[in-house]
Amino acid sequence: MAERDKFKIPVGPQHPSLKEPTSFSVALRGEEITGIDVRLGYNHRGIEKACEERTYIQDMYLIERICGICSHSHSTCFIQGVEEIAKIEVPKRALYIRTLVGELERIHSHLLWLGVAGHEIGFDTLLMYTWRDREIVMDVLALLTGNRVNYGINTIGGVRRDITREQMKEVTRAMDSLEERTKYYIKIASEETTIIKRLSGVGVLSKEDALRFCVVGPTARASGVDHDVRRDDPYAAYSEISFNVITDNHNDVYGRTVVRLKELMESYKIIRQLLEKLPEGPVSVKVPRKIPAGEVVSRYEAPRGEDLHYIKANGTDKPERVKVRAPTLANIQAVKHMLKNRLLADLPIVVAAIDPCFSCTDRLISVRGEDEETPGIMTWENLHSYSVEWYRKRGLDFSKLK
Amino acid sequence: MTALFQILIFPGFLFLSVFGLVAEFVDRKLYARFQNRIGPPYFQPFADIIKLIAKEDLIPGEANPKMFRLTPLFALASTVTAFLYIPIWGTNSVYSFNGDLIVVLYLLMVPALAVFIGGWYSTSLYARIGSVRTVTQLFAYEVPLFMGVLSPALLANTWSLNEMAQFYSRNPWYSVFNLIGFGVSLVALLGKLEKVPFDIPEAETEIVAGSFVEYSGKLLAFFRLTFDIKMVVCASLLAVCFLPFGLKLNPAVVFLLFLVKVFCIVALISLARSVAARLRIDQMIRFCWKYLVPLALMQLFINLILKEILLK
């Protein structure tokens, strides 16, 4: 490699364009990106392991906190799996309420994304406007569930709260004002020259590549991949609701914006139907604390794409193994491909366009082959002695600590 | 003694600093109101500068300390000097000679070069990319800006700002012919002041803060002040060239009118930056050469013809 090709700049782990720690090491030739290394693992929290030491009820709240934005997605995905193992018939009304909260969450997530995308291309007015309007849906969520984030509406065997007529009216009113605002954003996206200039033709991912990288969610749908768990493998109340799966053939960041904006319109449609069809009845059934042995893979269409949970139960009140595959993990590999031979200025928006959630997706990684000193995987004993040694060098003795 | 007063107090450094900071406040407040926010209180820009002056100056170990320290001063000095040639009350500036228009334009170019040198000598990777972008952008906006500002001078048949102001105060309606030039200069000015959509050299989400990544404390305060002053000086230049109204009134009134004109131009800048996204550097250069330069050439052509018709 020539000397001038070695101009490498770090984007992350701390960088204004990234909201969470992750690292992109970008090799540049002038403004052009010649190579890019993605490295996860700065925010690994060990949630999967922690789940094994808590009861199902406690896990529910832990799983909900995997992500701050799609928290309902993760908790529903987990609970659906547990209910399937335990063979619980969840009341219809509970399923409708779950779907309702899920769609409200999609609205708040997509509006949030639109604002972030605006900020990444230097369009702060869009950020301020969308986040202002997002407050409407946040207030609705607080009204229905008792919190603005981490709603805690799910429980094993149903939902924890019923919704009243007044609340339903409030939701309908919110949907009306949001629909009007979203129409305005769709108009902006199709008219504002600078936005179109910055978004179209950027981060191109052809349909073949989308299938090859197994991307999910709006990223896949914007490349013409007609895939949506809500329709392909209906869960909760989606089998009784009619809605369109939005796809787009732009294959670029502009397409992803269009898909998300149109999905917002679909969400309003879904919510109106849900409120109309909401059946009467109880909202939860009693479930024994011990879940019978079994294993399950549960799928859920989170705002960012397909979320996947694997749960193995062993007959006690604690799961044997929980595995989470957040949508970002499926999409992150494609980013490298999308940025190849593009300009540095496109990096923030291309990364933002998959709507990354690095904390959700973070896992323990061991990097191999980068240099000789990489220690590889350490056992608990190794790690313990390593940390004791590390502190001793700094004058602290922790050797007695187990 | 008078000269020293003029350079340091009015209309020199002190007046300009206050003027620049007030303009920054107007810009920020309007930007916030455009975005349906409340915006900062009136003392915010002053507080920012005072805070920065109180902070420690950090100089990167690998940077060249002399250059690193000197560049903000170069930038500030040249911008303040440029203002001395601009007629702010009536048609008289502090200093004037035939050709001062060109000198002002060149002096206003110095901050961009200072930013380039400062960024380059700070040896940070982000700063280097920012510096290169600053200079690349310079080649795109300077040409339309020069042509745009020179066209009214062409009509007035002088290279002196004072004489130009006198010419337009005699025939104020001639300035209507310069509208295209005003538009072109205003857009080019966005590039010069590094405001959205042309804030490419300091694009926060891409290269953190461009050339200013390593600057802190007093040195950063100087740069901030320079940029505020540059904003009002550039806006004044445009006001003198393109908005020569009411120059025959009482000097005090003329001066107030001048302030109003400058703030109007600042408001236009805020409006532009609240309705646009940041362009990429390649798009920016293409835009400047494809649209701004032909328009500026057209303005020159119109003025050449007008000069033949009107002034014969």
Next chain:
Amino acid sequence: MIRQVLHSVVRKPATIKYPREKTEMPEGFRGRVKFYPEKCVGCTLCMKDCPSDAIVIRKVGEKQFEAEIDLGKCIYCGQCVESCPRRALEVTKEFELAQLDKAKLKVVFRAGPGDGIEKKL
């Protein structure tokens, strides 16, 4: 876009001047948890279900229990309220719980005469 932007100038800002203007949380908001010692039977189901070990129920006498809630550990999920068979716990709308002193985050609800009145440690 320009029309919307210019229109914003004459519109009231969307910003709420918190903390000068207080925002009211909706009914059923899950804020600080309140404990009623007279209703508690000491089943400790809340302790078992708490995801973050924030609540501790202690026996202080014959059929008398007190609760210690660590507001720093609590994640405000409200599961304890649902687990309680006797409704001895309740969520309130209080959400401004930040403290400079860490000790003040531990709230103890003592049993005894005047049950249900909160006394801080």
